[in-house]
Amino acid sequence: MLELKNIYVKVKDTDKEIIKNLSLKIGKGEVHAIMGPNGTGKSTLSKTLMGYYKYELTKGDILFNGKSIKNLEVDERAKCGIFLAMQDPTVINGVTNSEFLKTAKRELTNEPLDYFDFIKSIEKSLDSLNFDYSMIHRHVNKNFSGGEKKKNEILQIQILKPKFIILDEIDSGLDVDSLKIVCKNISSYLKENKDTSILIITHYPRILEYIKPDYVHIMNNGKIEKTGDITLALETEKSGYNSINKMNGKEKNE
């Protein structure tokens, strides 16, 4: 579904290179997790996939279902089915959640909205996310708690139905109960949409107990240093990221 071919990414209008020669393949229906210390380029990677204006892909290519998306605008990438659930979702003062979702749904499908279906699916999602119905009339993310912001990202996934989801530290700032609700909703979405792939960006393996990854990658210094399964995440939690660095150094020396 998604293939990153030897990509290099830098901050626009500077020489600051963040991602260096990173390659990754994510197949249909697969769940991948990327872990790594702070400042290693995980969030840069997720925003680059979505076409964030502050980053520039200097080399390599990003293929989505076999086609290059590197020159597509942000909204065109979303129309391909890519969704970035953000670490700190933006507040949009004055725009209600309802207006925002209706506009996005119409733009994504390029069809008039079926209001009955729309309202039904909103109600179902609000119930399952344990959200008060009034939130749909609140301005997007305005005065939302950390947990509410993350749940709002999941609500958008359920309504907009993307095919490839990037969860950028969706677990940060969530209490245990909210994390369970968020993960339960993502798992249900995956069950109902079996071809959907997920890229989880996280510091901690806690979220991976609820959404089981097929592959875990450890990222450091702008590249993927090691790939394994869930045991790699658990080992890393025990021994820290430095042990991976040391191990890699040792392997290289040998």
Next chain:
Amino acid sequence: MNKIERKEKFITISKNQEIELHLFDKENKNIIYSLEKNSKLIVYQYGFDINNNIEIQLNGENSEVEYHYSLIGHQNTQYNILVLHNANNTKSNIYNHGLNVLNNKMDFNIVGKVPKKSKNCICNQENQIINLKNGNSTILPNLLIDQYEVVSNHSAYIGKFKDDILFYLMSRGISKKRGYELLIKSFLINNSNKQEDLINLEKEISKI
């Protein structure tokens, strides 16, 4: 300098009355509101390429005003509002939003005045001008307060819609053009819930 022609209006809100006004203006106006004891005035005013002078006199105790003003400017525009807290326990919340469409001037002069004799007043103002191009906009957010027992806040922002907001909208599949329309509409509607305001405003926005 050419003298600006303005129509004059005087509106009095009588004791214990509450009034809500929705105004769409395409000609210059001077409006003076006078509020008596325990009265309340709520205004949603939308101006299009005009110059307005507004004066609100909170003359009676416990009188209160909530003023939402939105201006679209394709030419030089000037908006002045003066809120006079002439009695105790009076309250004003003023929200001024301007959209400077081209490369012209848009000037807001916003004054809240609490004299020494008026105690326990609340005097707030929030001002924003969005420059869609490279317009020259100014906001003068003035609070002239001569009394310690007052709650007062002001804010002023002049600039463009933030790129991160547009990125967020576009990341959900909304095109740049539609994203701008959504932001402009939400900014100018200025918290009105009236469907008619929205319809009238959409007609004007479609001309931008």
